[in-house]
Amino acid sequence: MALTARIRTRDGWALSHAVVTVTDMTGTQMLRAEADDEGAVRDTTELVPGPYTVIITAVGYAPSASTAIVTASGRAEVGTVTLARQGGAELPPPGPWTVDPAHSTVGAVARHLGISSVRGRFTDFTASVEIAPDDVTKSRVETVIRAASIDTGNDMRDTHLRSSDFLDVETYPKITYLSTGLTAAGPDRWTVHGTLTMRGVARPVDLDLAYLGTGSDPWGGTRAAFRATAELHREDFAMDYNQVVQAGIAAIGTTLKVELDVQAVQGDALPHP
Known part of the structure; x- marks a missing residue:
């Protein structure tokens, strides 16, 4: 399985301190991965095909949760996820x-x-x-x-x-x-x-x-x-x-x-x- 995601701020800058957590439908954590310097997440943990919840967090930003489907090919592409500043107000990266x-x-x-x-x-x-x-x-x-x-x-x-x-x-x-x-x-x-x-x-x-x-x-x-x-x-x-x-x-x-x-x-x- 290959889970990929890109984490960005509202004005398009990488969130290198973001963390991606994936749980199954029962809430059991299946993997946890940190973004790299480019805000990208790539994880090769094997998961069985089906739906999963993807939670993305970063200090100072409101968390994001979405559903991802792991296909029969073993891939799950979350795409680009934009996180807003906590409370809805923006400032530059810390x-x-x-x-x-x-x-x-x-x-x-x-x-x-x-x-x-x-x-x-x-x-x-x-x-x-x-x-x-x-x-x-x-x-x-x-x-x-x-x-x-x-x-x-x-x-x-x-x-x-x-x-x-x-x-x-x-x-x-x-x-x-x-x-x-x-x-x-x-x-x-x-x-x-x-x-x-x-x-x-x-x-x-x-x-x-x-x-x-x-x-x-x-x-x-x-x-x-x-x-x-x-x-x-x-x-x-x-x-x-x-x-x-x-x-x-x-x-x-x-x-x-x-x-x-x-x-x-x-x-x-x-x-x-």
Whole structure:
């Protein structure tokens, strides 16, 4: 007999830690096999022709059960089986991921004069992600941003933002974010709970996160894409500066919208310079 199966995630990646268990119609276990690095299962255990139950499990994923028929030729082809994340929400495969700053953006948007928006981004940052294998809600995100790398496209404005009126980069050169957990908010959507430390002030900040999927890159790696947003209030981080102009309108809004577009590479280091 030859039982074959291919185990995949919803976006087509191999589940190398999947386990296939086959039982007869009385519930007696007849074989147990583990998937290889390609998510494939091939077992040569001899079974008599007839129906069997095939149960496929993987840590962090909802199990799958189906019926397979062993034919007179002794073959049972289960085909490709797709497992969904436990609870119906998706994230990349478990393990470490490293954010690629060259293909990621850490930005913020502020209102200007109450009628338009000013956009800025930080150009120097590092970040890592750890997708927990057993309980995905215990996954972790850690980010360090160089505050002086703020760039709004205007040198005079950027110099002011680096001053003690705002980021005070001489005293507080780093902005950090450390997650404390995840909560599923729907298929492919999560709330990341964490602590943002800026200007020496630590505040809880939640990120609304969308997982956009995974794919291969030209350097032989696997990449995952995310988009996240959050709202911050400047006064929560001791940035009280403002200038009131005509009609009592603040020159700079007190609320900032944070916008993150992130590519992360599987592994604990980037595979290219």
